[in-house]
Amino acid sequence: MTDRPRETERTGLREARRRWEEKTLAKVLARRPERRERFETVSGIELERVYTPTELAGHDYLRDEGFPGEYPFTRGVQPTMYRGRLWTMRQYAGFGSAAETNQRFRYLLEQGQTGLSVAFDLPTQVGYDSDHPMAEGEVGRVGVAIDTLADMETLFEGIPLSEVSTSMTINAPASVLLAMYIVLAERQGAPLERLSGTVQNDILKEYVARGTYIFPPGPSMRLVTDLFAYCAEHLPTWNTISISGYHIREAGATAVQEVAFTLANGLAYVEAAVAAGLDVDVFARRLSFFLGSHIDFLEEVAKFRAARRLWARLMRERVGAKDPRSWMFRFHTQTAGSSLTAQQPLNNIVRTTLEALAAVLGGTQSLHTNSFDEALALPSEESVMVALRTQQILAHESGVADSVDPLGGSYLIESLTDRIEAEAMDYIREIDRLGGAVAAIEKGFIQREIEDSAYRHQKMVEDGTRTVVGVNEFVTGEHKVPPLLEVDPEVEERQRRNLAAVKARRDAEAVRARLEALRRAAQEPGAPLMPAIIEAVREYATLGEICGVLREVFGEYRASAAQG
Amino acid sequence: MAGRESEAGTREGAGRRPVRVLVAKPGLDGHDRGAKVVARALRDAGMEVVYTGLRQTPETIAQAAVDEDVDVVGLSSLSGAHRVLFPRVVQELRKRGRGDVLVIGGGIIPAADVAALEEAGVRAVFGPGSSTSEIVDFIRKALAGRDRGEVVGEE
DSSP, X not given: OOSHHHHHHHHHHHHHHHHHIIIIIHHHHHHSOOSOSOOBOTTSXXXXXXXXXXXXXTOOIIIIIOOTTSTTOTTOSSSSGGGTSOOEEOOEEOOBXXXXXXXXXXXXXXXXXXXXXXXXXXXXHTTOOTTSGGGTTTTTSSSBOOOSHHHHHHHTTTOOTTTOEEEEEOOTTHHHHHHHHHHHHHHHTOOGGGOEEEEOOOOHHIIIIIOOOOSOHHHHHHHHHHHHHHHHHHOTTEEOEEEEOHHHHHTTOOHHHHHHHHHHHXXXXXXXXXXTTOOHHHHGGGEEEEEEEOSOHHHHHHHHHHHXXXXXXXXXXXXXXXXXXXXXXXEEEEEOGGGOOSSSTTHHHHHHHHHHHHHHHTTOSEEEOOOTTTTTSSOOHHHHHHHHHHHHHHHHTSOTTSSSSTTTTOHHHHHHHHHHHHHHHHHHHHHHHTTSHHHHHHTXXXXXXXXXXXXXXHHHHHTTSSOOBTTTBSOOSOOOOOOOOOOOTTHHHHHHHHHHHHHHHSOHHHHHHHHHHHXXXXXXXXXXXXXXXXXXXXTTOOHHHHHHHHHHHHOOOXXXXXXX | OHHHHOSTTBOTTSTTOBOEEEEEOBSSOXXXXXXXXXXXXXXXXXXXXXXXXXXXXXXXXXXXXXXXTOSEEEEEESSSTHHHHHHHHHHHHHHXXXXXXXXXXXXXXXXXXXXXXXXXXXXXXXXXXXXXXXXXXXXXXXXXXXXXXXXXXXX
């Protein structure tokens, strides 16, 4: 293969293009100018009028795309992708009490959902029990309230943990919730080595975008890697982290920033785990990712492909991982909550469909589709059903799942993929110069970049540069509000009573002893924490008690208000 | 009237000092994209804005409003805790003798809750899709009204 024929081809192409521009294009432009001077993606990437092989001059098929299931995995992590197995349809759910959420889970499983995804309420996410003063008004609001193992028993009643895969959106106290899940699995007789699921366990994005941190970065990273180490030994098929760009994107980041900051955080976890003495080729295969799928369809398809390729290159070339499974960027996707509108809420079904389609064409491993009423309240049973049916229509009717990476080779998609990868890599280099992701977060760099993008976007919506149907154009006067889910206001009181009852019947002396054992482990640098947490949970120590001990030893993180 | 408002973001009767706003996140909700965007837009409109950061209690918010001597408190919540926490902020302000502060709110707030919040002393609620210029205009009008002797806080 010499370069000569290619060169001739390129020259011919350039000439042909010049002829097209002069003969065909110029005439039309003279008669009718284009709608805009400049066409940009929602992230601000300028789009060419038309993409041809010229835009892919530096692109090499084997190097940059390759075959699905092989490095650099641009076309997918599996050789057969959805021809072999469809993505996991995983709707995030949880509200009120464990019993109500249990009912919603069973309903979703009956409707053909293939994995569970638990939403916890905010007190649970920041390590407070339901009777803590800071929990007032928040219990059971955005997710289910879990105080002790007893709530976890109710949450999964009648659901065999050996048969479902469960994703838990829990970060700062991830070890505590995983410990409860493990004890529950033991009691059900489910073999731990086959437990399947994910804990989000991604503390770094909490500091920059999601806000449910508890401890400072140092001890938080210890908790994260401690969980990696425990699972490598006892839960080999559990995804130990879901490194999340979704919240970064929702906070206002562009597609490039989403990829860059997510992968920079990923590298920080890998480096921390290696520093803690773990073997990259043992833990890296259990790392998973979580991205958003936003409304700019083509950009999103390219984004997923770019993230997959860049992670493979970083893990192989920079980190030096040897096992191909360590190079694979496996990810969950959620459609963009921030793209939904409170105005004309049925339009959100269309937005979600486009976003879900982008995720599928981008090769996601699992998908949550938002419900159309989510800019108004927590989703109702009806709206959740439409969201799940959206995925089923894509999977079973649209045909897009029947060939691997169907947009691969599109001049535009490949060109955007290359560009997003290159620009994300520029950011990662900048973060390296600042000392890595943890340092960049401590310096406020990542937060500022996200805030600038959020503000720029808001300005563009307000000055009409960016159209949001039903909000700044095509507005209708009346607002028809669909029937919304109401969280029972009695939940908070009931949950407090349940907690008091559990505390009254447990062995207080055993709880005290287990909490003291945990304190000693936490005080000893590098000592394993998971075993002590599991033993505390087993005695029905509360989440707040366990996090309370860790708060005393580790201290609490306070974001500087100046970062506003 | 037009003359009074021509000085962007300033208020009459207090030596033309800029309007001071406390943007606050009550409760445990960590979504502060909206709060930060609004804070920045108010700053761009010439107001002085203090942002509390996350996880504030009604007490700490009211105390910060007193300490910072603000004209306006803007509350943001997307967690559903607004029903309990927004009215508590108003009560805490009144306890501290600052019932005159204009309290407004935003976030994911079902339309059905708005009347109760207004009843409790929250003067306006800006839901998803609100523009920052609407918020700026509302604050200017309300404060101009206050300077003419209208009650914007406590009835």
